Amino acid sequence: MTAETAAPGAPAEVESGVGPTAPRTSNEVGSVRPTWVSDSRVARWTSWVRQGADPDAPVGSQTGLAPWTLEPTAAVPVSTTVDVTDAVRSARAAHADWARTPFRERAEIALRFHDLLLAEQDEVIDLIQWETGKARFSAWQEIGQVAALARHYGRRAEHYLAPQKRRGMVPGATVVKELRVPKGVIGVISPWNYPLYLGVGDVLPALLAGNAVVSKADSQTPLTLLWTRDLMARAGLPDDVWQVVTGAGGVTGAAIVEAADFIMFTGSTATGRRLGAQAGERLIGASLELGGKNPLLVRADADLVAAAHGAANAAFANTGQMCIHVERIHVHENVYDEFKHEFVAAVEAMRLGAAYDYDVEVGSLTSTEQLATVAEHVRDAVERGASLLSGGRARPDVGPLFHELTVLEGVTADMKVYDEETFGPVVSLYSFRDDDDAVAQANRGSYGLSASIWGKDVRAAEALALRIRAGAVNINDGAAAAAGSVEAGMGGMGDSGLGRRHGAEGIRKYTDAQTVARQRWMPLGPPPGSSVERFVHATTKQLGLMKRIGLR
Ligand code: NAP
Numbered sequence: 001m002t003a004e005t006a007a008p009g010a011p012a013e014v015e016s017g018v019g020p021t022a023p024r025t026s027n028e029v030g031s032v033r034p035t036w037v038s039d040s041r042v043a044r045w046t047s048w049v050r051q052g053a054d055p056d057a058p059v060g061s062q063t064g065l066a067p068w069t070l071e072p073t074a075a076v077p078v079s080t081t082v083d084v085t086d087a088v089r090s091a092r093a094a095h096a097d098w099a100r101t102p103f104r105e106r107a108e109i110a111l112r113f114h115d116l117l118l119a120e121q122d123e124v125i126d127l128i129q130w131e132t133g134k135a136r137f138s139a140w141q142e143i144g145q146v147a148a149l150a151r152h153y154g155r156r157a158e159h160y161l162a163p164q165k166r167r168g169m170v171p172g173a174t175v176v177k178e179l180r181v182p183k184g185v186i187g188v189i190s191p192w193n194y195p196l197y198l199g200v201g202d203v204l205p206a207l208l209a210g211n212a213v214v215s216k217a218d219s220q221t222p223l224t225l226l227w228t229r230d231l232m233a234r235a236g237l238p239d240d241v242w243q244v245v246t247g248a249g250g251v252t253g254a255a256i257v258e259a260a261d262f263i264m265f266t267g268s269t270a271t272g273r274r275l276g277a278q279a280g281e282r283l284i285g286a287s288l289e290l291g292g293k294n295p296l297l298v299r300a301d302a303d304l305v306a307a308a309h310g311a312a313n314a315a316f317a318n319t320g321q322m323c324i325h326v327e328r329i330h331v332h333e334n335v336y337d338e339f340k341h342e343f344v345a346a347v348e349a350m351r352l353g354a355a356y357d358y359d360v361e362v363g364s365l366t367s368t369e370q371l372a373t374v375a376e377h378v379r380d381a382v383e384r385g386a387s388l389l390s391g392g393r394a395r396p397d398v399g400p401l402f403h404e405l406t407v408l409e410g411v412t413a414d415m416k417v418y419d420e421e422t423f424g425p426v427v428s429l430y431s432f433r434d435d436d437d438a439v440a441q442a443n444r445g446s447y448g449l450s451a452s453i454w455g456k457d458v459r460a461a462e463a464l465a466l467r468i469r470a471g472a473v474n475i476n477d478g479a480a481a482a483a484g485s486v487e488a489g490m491g492g493m494g495d496s497g498l499g500r501r502h503g504a505e506g507i508r509k510y511t512d513a514q515t516v517a518r519q520r521w522m523p524l525g526p527p528p529g530s531s532v533e534r535f536v537h538a539t540t541k542q543l544g545l546m547k548r549i550g551l552r
Pocket of ligand 1: 266268496
């Protein structure tokens with residue numbers, strides 16, 4: 001995709017200390033608005049926003065700011081809470097037919113969506129970059145992940161949800177099946193950092209399980225989700241089965257939680273806690289994918305060059321705005337200095353910049369709030385005595401929300417960056433004595449999302465993984481190995497969340513289990529007119545016999 005060049009918008013200088021060295025930067029700032037994005041295309045996408053249900057409410061609009069320049073993107077209508085209720089009502093009406101649609105037909109839509117997405121990926125990659133400011137490869141990773149999920153659930157959904165035969169109390173006398181029944185309307189609320197992957201990846205299994213979906217587009221990145229909704233229509237999805245609403249989380253997001261039958265939420269732990277309580281009040285389920293403060297451990301036997309490059313990618317992919325990115329690196333004391341040298345060299349070779357091409361490795365932060373948090377964590381750490389090994393400054397010369405890739409050493413428990421999620425391009429180095437010390441360091445704090453262990457002794461690394469409280473542990477990989485394995489569950493322990501996406505659990509959670517049991521000969525109980533005492537004796541003997549012959 002070609003790009004006009006544009007000067008960065010008015011730079012917002014953010015002071016956060018000065019590092020001894022800085023990563024290479026690209027001064028080329030890509031176009032603010034991809035040249036192919038016409039007003040008519042925007043109008044087509046925004047026509048998917050549910051609005052206008054309340055004739056007395058004026059139709060408002062919201063406009064995001066493109067992070068590379070802080071210029072407005074495109075105005076998108078804002079839904080009201082009445083629109084949300086209306087969307088859930090019509091989604092519920094559409095759900096009845098959709099749930100009866102054969103699996104094969106639902107799966108064909110997902111597989112057609114897969115093909116269309118791959119064929120038209122350049123468009124949505126541009127939109128993702130425009131709305132988030134991330135590097136192109138980080139945007140492409142969303143395509144890879146969503147395509148893998150569409151294919152996986154397109155092929156496996158029926159298997160995951162197939163009726164299961166169960167044994168009755170008296171084998172042969174009762175025929176038992178456990179069925180999976182769609183919950184109804186799933187509310188999906190997702191953040192701006194992966195607007196395609198998190199906006200659509202959790203919608204696909206919900207739809208394939210026979211549910212209707214009402215999604216809230218994040219206020220920063222609505223166009224990406226609306227583009228995808230449009231593509232899904234072209235893949236054959238009926239209109240009312242997937243509805244999109246917009247607006248502030250505390251308003252339209254909260255209204256979804258009040259009306260839907262299950263909530264799939266991705267975002268901060270603070271919001272997740274609030275939503276979980278709201279869902280609990282209504283006795284509906286919620287899957288909550290929340291924050292993290294993810295550790296990476298380098299054992300003494302690790303390949304240090306590979307570990308340094310893996311750690312640099314895991315810390316700075318998606319500009320560090322990734323729930324599973326690494327914020328803490330714990331290194332065995334015997335190899336600490338050597339690793340540090342390799343790691344800082346790997347970080348400083350990473351290209352920071354803004355461009356619609358694959359040459360830039362790390363993009364911009366997405367919002368002024370994110371930049372402010374990053375700057376504050378670095379300032380606080382440096383002021384309290386941490387050392388900057390690399391980076392440390394905002395880079396308004398590259399773009400208003402850019403920040404250098406920052407490596408800290410000497411971080412202590414009184415610093416914000418020690419345990420609080422930064423969610424940006426900042427990582428701290430620590431050393432450990434032995435495995436017990438490594439486990440204690442890795443498990444500190446309340447999060448438990450993702451971890452990584454590097455070492456040549458794979459059995460020792462796997463044994464260590466069992467001792468780490470994290471929903472995923474990657475061995476000799478920073479974060480992508482587990483997250484990219486869409487057949488395996490992904491989610492958090494502790495304050496990092498409840499429930500799992502991907503794999504069997506990622507689709508079964510959108511269903512209720514229903515047991516259908518048919519009694520064949522006689523009811524389970526004393527036959528009419530017979531002695532209850534005799535029945536109890538006979539059944540007790542039978543239970544003992546069944547255990548002896550191994551039937552139960
Ligand atoms: P956030 O503030 O919790 O917002 C996430 C989404 O929830 C947004 O769409 C937001 O809407 C909406 N929202 C906010 N308040 C709400 C409420 N009261 N009711 C319903 N919806 C509400 O999170 P964020 O700071 O934007 O996102 C970054 C966080 O997400 C980080 O902590 C990161 O670790 C986490 N995350 C976790 C995962 C994972 O899989 N575990 C993945 C990615 C990110 P608006 O912003 O439009 O108002």
